[in-house]
Amino acid sequence: MEVKSNNITVERTKRSKIDQVDFDNLSFGSVFADHMLVCDYKNGEWGAPSVVPYQPIELEPSAKIFHYGQSIFEGMKAYKDDQGGVWLFRPEENQKRLNISAKRLAMPELPKEIFMEGLATLLQVDQEWIPQTKGSSLYIRPFMFASGNGFHASPADAYKFIIACAPSGPYFSGKVKVLIEERYSRAANGGVGFAKAGGNYAAQFYPTQLAVQKGYNQVIWTDDNTHEYIEEAGAMNIFVRINDTLITAPTNDRILDGITRKSILDIAADEGIETEVRKITVAEVINAAKDGSLKEMFGAGTAAVVSPISAFGYKEVDYNLPELDQSYAALLKKRITDIQYNRGDDKFGWRYRVL
Incomplete structure (x- = not known):
């Protein structure tokens, strides 16, 4: 199944970092791909997602993530076969589980189309970052956190959803x-x-x-x-x-x-x-x-x-x-x-x- 979307804006990086990466000697989750998907929840609704260059996140000290821990994530991988095809493994299960986690932490559930179409768009943009070295893959980290401000102990009124990726080798070597x-x-x-x-x-x-x-x-x-x-x-x-x-x-x-x-x-x-x-x-x-x-x-x-x-x-x-x-x-x-x-x-x- 292939997912394409015309609803996601893409801002490409002016200079890729990919030439600085040794794909034959990848550690796990320490090198990051050129782009990330970002989508914000404000005023009771999710905005339009966009793919932007990988960059720092700006937050105020009063952002509720720092005080009350509303933070959830998923872990996924993208794989490239011998013909260059790009594959995911049961991604809809990750989408469902993200919303199960969101509900438990009083966070807004993320629409399926933002997750699935955003993921596909990001991988299309950063497909060259998916390694083909044996045992390697592109680790994908979708996550959501409270970006709204305030010291009151209550759910935030704003949230940020991001998908970032890291070309990675094996998590453990040996037993x-x-x-x-x-x-x-x-x-x-x-x-x-x-x-x-x-x-x-x-x-x-x-x-x-x-x-x-x-x-x-x-x-x-x-x-x-x-x-x-x-x-x-x-x-x-x-x-x-x-x-x-x-x-x-x-x-x-x-x-x-x-x-x-x-x-x-x-x-x-x-x-x-x-x-x-x-x-x-x-x-x-x-x-x-x-x-x-x-x-x-x-x-x-x-x-x-x-x-x-x-x-x-x-x-x-x-x-x-x-x-x-x-x-x-x-x-x-x-x-x-x-x-x-x-x-x-x-x-x-x-x-x-x-x-």
Whole structure:
């Protein structure tokens, strides 16, 4: 499906930065493309979106984003195939989830056409920024924040929606070692854990720093009440394979409804892999590690797609996972990335053509 719009103004940069970029050695999310999409909400309605050169944002000190944290975002990628075609992966799911997050944070929902047409227009303008180096893609960050002014603790009266892009290499290189959290929580019942709110991620940083100081890469989050149940891995959903069954926690107020997570469940079913969406206790994972039935653990999300876990720690004890020649993680990652890069069959209709 191709989206074109005549309703979006485009101001091109006078000088591209693309010649300063080493596309063979890209880190994640640290180099930014020439343009961004901007759209403002004022006087109770969304204005006309425009594509402009990537530039700083001017805000007053009284802008409510600084005081009350009304900020949400999405994470997406654009992929270029061997013939130069440009593709997205399930972008309408990102659009829907952005509005779910907006509603929870008392922010205005964004019309679908602004999101989809704006995204397509931006990628058409910056298509040369989409890398073709193996494992690389154009990371896309749609986000919205409160730009209205005032110190009163209430929703803002103005908001800004932006899409910015960054050509990026792999998020993680190799497997990761994680620590199962016993004290801190990522989110709580009735809270905003299911939304992609900036504050969720800010609250993760301190516990993650403590884990890194102990030699781990990330934290496995447990439930806020008892810390008995596995919930997420870092900023990703988590999957646990016990024997030949793949298990992941059900989504709820605390767990993000990940697009990669949903895709993995569908692909696993297509591959004949038994899956269970249910609560899984830390004790079950520990016992499976001890008796050898724990075969794999991996995180799943847009940035890393699938990130295998090599070991986890709990109560000062580390548990190593076995090295498998034919892992579910490798199989599922290949199926997803083959769809994303237009290398394989897309029986689910997830691939979305831009150019």
